[in-house]
Amino acid sequence: MRRGDGEDIQDALFDLGCIRNDSSKMPDDVVERLLTLLRNDNMYNSPHAGHLLQFFEFESTRLTDRQKWLCIGFLNAHGDKFSDVHSQQVVIELRYGRYGDYLKMKKPNSQQWKDYQEMQSRRSRK
Numbered sequence: 001m002r003r004g005d006g007e008d009i010q011d012a013l014f015d016l017g018c019i020r021n022d023s024s025k026m027p028d029d030v031v032e033r034l035l036t037l038l039r040n041d042n043m044y045n046s047p048h049a050g051h052l053l054q055f056f057e058f059e060s061t062r063l064t065d066r067q068k069w070l071c072i073g074f075l076n077a078h079g080d081k082f083s084d085v086h087s088q089q090v091v092i093e094l095r096y097g098r099y100g101d102y103l104k105m106k107k108p109n110s111q112q113w114k115d116y117q118e119m120q121s122r123r124s125r126k
Contacts, residue, residue, distance in 0.1 A: 026059055031067045035074050044078075050086030056094055060102040068103045069112045072119050075103075079122075095119050 034052055043049045056063070056071050063071070071094070079091040094102050103119070105112055 024062060025064055026062045026067060028064075028067065031063065031070060035070060038074065039078060044081040045083050047084045047086065049082055049084060050090045053082075053087060053090040053094065057090065057102050063103075065105040065108060065112065068105050069108070069115060072103055072112075072115050076115060076119050076122075095122060 034055060037043065038049060038052055043052070060068070075091060075095055079095065082088050082091055097104065103116070105116065108116060
């Protein structure tokens with residue numbers, strides 16, 4: 001990321017997509033570390049944050065409900081902080097599922113469902 005090459009970042013994310021356990025689900029630590037990286041104050045203005053956020057679109061079918069919930073919580077708390085246009089667009093796509101329900105959970109518990117609804121309701125607040 002220091003070199004500022006978006007293609008290198010995308011290639012690295014595609015490589016991360018290959019790291020799956022036997023059930024073809026993404027390991028928790030990959031998701032947690034990406035969200036931690038995105039939480040860095042420098043990322044809110046970075047043109048590369050959108051590439052990292054796209055990981056959650058590309059891998060949405062391989063994310064567990066818990067991982068989707070972590071992403072939803074991240075978007076609820078930090079999604080409005082991104083200033084780069086590409087990053088903002090990806091946040092919108094993740095929140096509202098313009099091209100599909102990326103973060104829709106299969107069997108959410110009551111808290112997960114509440115957080116999902118909060119994320120979806122941000123559309124009406126804008």
